[in-house]
Amino acid sequence: MSFSELLGQHFIHTALLAGVVIAVVSGAVGFFVVVRGMSFAVHAVSELGFTGAAAALVLGANPITGLLVGSLAVGAILGVLTVGGRERDAAIGSFLAFGLGVGVFLLSMYKGYATQATSLLFGSIVGVSDAQLELLVIVAIVVLVSLCLMYRPLLFASVDPEGAEARGVSLRLVSVLLLLLVALTTAEAIQVVGVLLVLTLVITPAAAATRLTARPALALLMSIGIALIATEGGILLSLLKPYPTSSFISGISFTIYVAARIGGRASGGRRWGKSVRASRSGVRPRCNEGFPSANA
């Protein structure tokens, strides 16, 4: 089939639509993930979602359901562990390694078609069915509505936890809610790019966007835009050339990220670098502890 013939196919329309839904959700949630420095937690949620999907395969259940249940459970646990946005690195790493071990074990028990497991790892957007698309849309609406409702406290707690807590924002509640949204988002993104490449939709676009603007709402919208360009561009390219869609998607989003790093605001801000370093050089004590005493 030629490119234009492919474009007329129903399954391609479904794939492009699913791509839009997933890109919007990933770009939006990814913004908060990047602001809070939680890339590793996202990685853990997606890999443990895989464990849930593997369990579902063994039990003969729908792997997407397993994926959702697995990542939600892990998201809730990590939400409690990562209150205040500061990752507990080692704890997440330990959970991740154990869960993945369980996933490998479950997969070895699975006697069915290995393609289902492979498509979880590497994604298969062109295999999205109409029923799947429906579920994608429902989950996306839940995530986006929740994000709109919690935008301000979530932003406050993410950028200024001390100030937010003093104003009555529950850091724990916000952290758990965000991780649940992250869980739903990765469960969506896995269906396009697979477990191993979730970060390319949830982290890279937002990381690029925060390089381009310091306005929080604008950065969030740009993150969505970049995720859209990468996803739709990747799907279209994979129609032209017979290589995996997820490779194209990660290639495009990484290219945008590199361009943003080179040309973005951070490089324009380099002339301010000195004062930043000076102010970061730590606390300059002026007196001894316990001394309401003289300045130097």
Add this chain to the structure above:
Amino acid sequence: MTNDSRSVVEIRGGSLRYGDRTLWETLDLSVAPGEFLAVLGPNGVGKTSLLRVLLGLTKLSEGVVEVLGQPPRRGSSAVGYIPQQRAFDSGLPLRGRDLVALGLDGHRWGLRRASSVRRSLVGSMITTVRAESYADKPLGLLSGGERQRLRVAQALVSDPAILLCDEPLLSLDLGYQRAIVTLLDTRRADRRTGVIFVTHEINPILPVVDRVLYLAPDSWAVGTPDRVLTTETLSRLYGTPVDVLRVRGRIIVVGAPDEPDSALGSAGHAHEHDPFRTGS
């Protein structure tokens, strides 16, 4: 202000314990509208914890605390808070203007309606602290002094009756220290805002302080600087001889026992900065 005589903060018989460790006991404190109270003392005596009690984030172990005649309520707009200085990541997508706006309604859930009232409130607060020239720059690229001005704006934008400050002058140079102190002093004079100011150093704020609460490891004292920061009172508080010197309008304390669990670590004991310490 009609009820000018009523105190903005009232603590009666307040004690705070963590496990079997007592921070302070039977504390009686009352802060009047427009009063500037400095909270002094070594690390680990519960200065920040006192602020957390007033913010409603920590409960007293014993005693009664009232903020504007009510038990402290988490997230009250009547209480402004300037937390300890912290640098922001240089890649953080946030401008000074956004930080100030969060102080106004960042705790609210739900969608925000675009409002010119909100924008002008934030804008006028930025003008008040004279931060217009850098309010639209990324927060992570600002100097410590610029950041603190925006912190003051953030704390004041909800028009609080009480302002709680946790070491706001730490690591600022003298010019910025003066600017911040002037901002706070103006505010309490104009709007009768009570200021509770936790600090290690009395000298930068000595001209504006009304009273001092000195928390020592085993006891406390409250009163004017002239009454509390004396050889007599501090020796009694520490239970060991302490000398208080007044040199050119500054107060210097010599011989107060060091606190081993200093949050500043060894950097906090800058012996070379303090000739009085050598040989002790």
